[in-house]
Amino acid sequence: MRIDIISCVPKLLDSPFSHSILQRANDKALSEVHVHDLRKYANNKHNRIDDYAYGHGAGMVIMADPIFNCINDLKKERDYQEVIYMTPDGEVFNQQIANHLSISCENIIILCGHYKGIDQRVRDEIITREISIGDYVLSGGELAAAIVADAVIRVLPGVLGDETSALTDSFQDGLLAPPVYTRPKEWKGQEVPDILLSGHESKIDEWRLEESVKRTQLRRPDLWDNYLKAHPDVKETKTKKKK
Template identity: 70%
Template sequence: MRIDILSAVPKLLEGPFSHSILKRAIENGVAEVVIHNLRDYAYDKHKKLDDYAFGGGAGMVMLIEPIERCIDKLKAEREYDEVIYMTPDGELFNQKMANQMSVNYKNIIILCGHYKGIDERIREHIVTREISVGDYVLTGGELAAAIVADALIRLIPSVLNDETSALTDSFQDDLLAPPVYTRPADYKGWKVPEILLSGNQKKIDEWREEQAIKRTKERRPDLLD
């Protein structure tokens, strides 16, 4: 999978892809993440990316031209499945969406908004899908883009050392994950449930399913609905 991320502040994206699982996936050639500085596609010598909104009001609006020029260049080099815009009023990102995208998409562009947002005509004529990571507003779309990229890349076969790990994550079966424990089995009198030390895998699996249902009922009953 190749993910091209378009940003007005590309340095915000350096950290998420420089460590841990995502770094290994990129180094091993399983995934490719390319971050593009939209200022490189600005027309004027000041590399301007925004201007005042027509009709007045607070906040600046990202210009059409740098975004279109960058996307046109990328599309001339390869086919893309989607041009995604990260925005608070997009469809809410969830695990089911991540699963589908990871399987069905090979190349995607993620556009990060900034300032007051992007010129609406970009959304009307260039963007093909709009995604939100939650009902709140961030300074820009960079952190949201990193969230989406992380969720997709970790699902690619061979990215995780144990490929079954992703299948037992929260939300994969519309349940929250059950509690997990590790050594020591007894810490300050805080003990690991005996069933997990029994070696009876069938009973352990049953216990984990019961705990997943219990936790979901307590914390996210809407998932059970």
């Protein structure tokens, strides 16, 4: 997979793709991320990419031409399945969207919002999908773009050392992940649940599902409601919060 990120401040993205899992994915040639400086595509000698909004009001708006010029150049080299704009009013990003993008796309463009946003005509004519990472506003879309890229790349086949790891993450089955434990067996008077030491895989799987259900009911009732809708055969159980 190739991801091209278009940004007004590209240096903000130097670090996220130079370490850990994303770097290893690049080293294995499983993914590549390229960051493009939008100012290089401006049509003026001062590399200006923004201007005042029509109709008055505070804040600047990114002009259409620099965005069009950049995306047009990229499309001359390859086909893109999605041109994504990171914006607070987009659809809220989740694991299902990440899975879909990783399966259905080879090449993605992610445009980072900035200032008061981009000229609406670009959104109408060029953007194929608009994504938000939550109901809050950031200074720009760079961090949001890095989050989307990370979530998409990590589920590509071969990226994680353990192929089953991503499948047991929170949200993959609509539930939060269960508690996990490691050595030592006893720590500050607390012990690892006996079931995890039993070696009985089917019973361990049952315990993990039960704990996932409990955690989801307590912490994310919205997710639990969606899970019940998707699994009508599941009976709801009452779970008390710990004091």
